[in-house]
Amino acid sequence: MRVELLPSSVGPKSSESGDSPQFLVSYLVNDSVVIDGGAIGLLADLDRQRKVRHVFVTHEHIDHIASLPILLENVYERGPNCVEILAAADVLDFLHHDIFNGRVWPDFFDLSTATDPFLKATPLQAGASIERAGLTITPLRVDHCVDTLGLVVDDGDAVVAFPSDTGPTSMLWEHLNAAPRLDAVFLEVSFPNALHGLACETGHHCPATFAAEVAKLTRPVRWIVVHRKARFAAEIRQELKALAIPGLELVEEGRGYEFP
Ligand SMILES: [Zn+2]
Ligand SMILES: [Zn+2]
Structure with a gap:
């Protein structure tokens, strides 16, 4: 499985910032599946x-949908092949009526x-796996300030978890502890x-609650x-470094991660 967190900033960074800032969220998985529409419509x-x-x-937070309208505008072609948007029913309703x-x-x-069709809308249900493009994708409820689905993606060779925005949570970790395989978590x-x-x-999460989540995984x-x-x-980089958690790394935007 190839995973890339798309870059979301423009131009040279300031010298003190250390690494490229992440403003928006879009993961590209094996080229044809995207998780969240923050930056996907900005791909040159x-x-x-x-x-x-x-x-x-x-x-539905804006950093997760910001350029979804731009993507749909960019890729529309006459005919039956359109982009499918998969989300909880209330998120689809929000996208329709507010965007x-x-x-x-x-x-x-x-x-x-x-x-x-310009798009196809498919509702997701927590706990109900769905197959797309050779991937089995399982949505699971996490704990954010609005209803949010984390996603577990399995391509038969590797399993990667994308909890999305969340604070301390439990169901996701119970699911992952019971799963036969897990390669990485983008937390x-x-x-x-x-x-x-x-x-x-x-x-x-802050680093302290992140460390408590790491301890939930067996x-x-x-x-x-x-x-x-x-x-x-x-500041977060320093605090995470002090925790010395084995297997911990900061994401590099634009890097193609290969799993396994
Ligand atoms: Zn959010
Ligand atoms: Zn966010």
Whole structure:
């Protein structure tokens, strides 16, 4: 399985920032499946955008959907082959009525016909696995400030978990502890420890709660840290380093991760 967290910043970074800031969330999995629509519509290589057939949306926050309307505009072609958006029913309803509503962007839901669709919308249910593009994808509820589905992706050779935005949670770790295989977890840390209270209130992690989540998993795995808020990125990096968690690494945007 090949996974890339798409870059989401433009131009040269400032010298003190250390690494590229992550503003938006889009993972490209094996070229044709995308998890979250933050940055996918910004890919300069339009051929890569055209290969996208399935976009899973974990929740409706803007950093996870920002360029989804741009992707759909970019890849539309007359005929039956359209992009499929997969999300919880309430997220699909939000996308239709608050984004694709004929004002913010064209109503691609109602404009779609059987022979000439702009998009196909497929509701996801927590715990119900779905097969797309040779991948088995299992959505599971996590604990964020809005209803959010984490995703576990299995290609038969490797299993990778994308919990999306979440604070301390349990069902996901129970599922992963019982799974026959797990290669990596792309887990978020949004805030530094000084903002532990804010992290808890908003359903995010700080390094201290991240470490507690690591302890919930009963197997060694690659922990790939994502979603550091740009203004706290350096502070979070220091705090994570001090924890010395085995298998922990900071994500590199634009790097193609191969699993296994
Ligand atoms: Zn969020
Ligand atoms: Zn987010």
